[in-house]
Amino acid sequence: MKIFQREQRSLFGEILDWMLTPLLLLWPVSLVLTWLVAQGIAGKPFDRALEYNAGALAQLITVSKDRVQFVLPLPARELLRADDADTVYYQVLGSQGEYLSGEKDLPAPPDDDRVPQGEVRMRELDYKGVDLRVASMWVRTNIPGGRPALVQVAETMDKRSVLATEIVKGVMLPQFVILPLAVLLVWLALVQAIKPLNRLEERIRARSPDDLSPLDVEAVPLEVVPLVSSVNDLLMRLKDSISTQKRFLADAAHQLKTPLAGLRMQADLAQRQGASADDLKQSLRQIGRSSIRATHTVNQLLALARAESSGTVLAHQPCDLAKLTMEVVRDCVPKALEKSIDLGYEGVEPGTPGVAIPGNVTLLKEMVRNLVDNAINYTPSTADRAGVITARVLLDPFSGALVLQVEDNGPGIPAAERELVFQPFYRALGNEADGSGLGLPIVQEIARQHHAEIAVEDSRPGYSPPGTTFTLRFSPSAVNPPSEGA
8 A cells, every 4th residue: 555656665654654654554443443442341341230230130139939029119129220221121020030129021141151159241232123232140039949039130332332431532533633743743753854865965966077986874874874875886897897997098199109100100200302122112111010010009099998898798618728728729739820929729628628618718718819829929939949938728737726827938037027018008127028017917818707816837847947936726516516505
């Protein structure tokens, strides 16, 4: 039942409905219960009067010569009949059931209603179309072989109804004043209780568009704290998202500025007067390299943006890490051969139990490809010392963790720079490798989304060059996630 109907749900209206609806529904129930209680209260004094009258008439019964006699003095008869509201009836029957006095046709109590002698039993009956309240009592006569005499006193119930009505009026009439007052007090209490939400709304509206700081949970009611905490969490995620977008735009502008400037410079050189055919070819080669670098940078920026936002966009499915790694190694073989690098795979075979993880195929391939590309770019290869790169997928027999390794025999990464290489656009000093500095940040982000830990160490400690090994360890829970029914 809705007292206040509205098109849009209102918290104020909902609370008011739930408070006032039971109140208004219980009021008629209270009226009925009050009437029933009033009937019982109103009947008790009149029942006692009937019991007293029945006892008084019983004392007038006498026995003479084994016969029951009853003599009612005239004043007592008149006093019994004297009632301006109700009609009083009485009846006295002898030990043989003979009529002695009163109403002849007043029904006697049923045989199963017989009570011990001297006790009064109350009942109601319909006498000539009128409801009566009857008090009946059996009186001992001590006549051999005779039954007890019967005394009955009855009266109509008009006075009882009048008294019950007065009681109900006395109880219910004040409620007609109290009920509207209660509704008003509930309304005012709700208005006062809803004010903290109004103040919260005012504080939010007064904020500047770029203010994403958390709301103060201490200034709101306890029941609203979970909602405010959820809003704060949303604000923090929105702030991180905006920061990521700003960083992406700034990084993209910064990284594209250099190759675009090179393209413009080479175009100007190619257009200068007196340029020879060799100069023109050299400028075109530089333009080609700059365009490749710009394309690679754009692709890496898009991959990083996709990795940072894929947690809620791309679905996960079982992925065979050994199979993905072998496919990436196979795709990268031509690039490795151009630099005379020995690129290969070793480890578990595809389809081995425990080698599949829940993840996104596209992102996992991007992760492995960046590790392999990074090793190819930074591993020199000469006739005296050929570059060697090995990709491995292993299963830890003790912990059950799945391990991915990409190992090379290149110059290695100093210990002081191993944390820095995972920052966007950071490039180790002392090398001429072409890159955007985004490959390892992409690897770290994808690994984080797949619950993997990444570590960097020397592949040949104590040797020069020491080489580098990137190790990704997937937790056993990521490799073997619990079933839904567990």
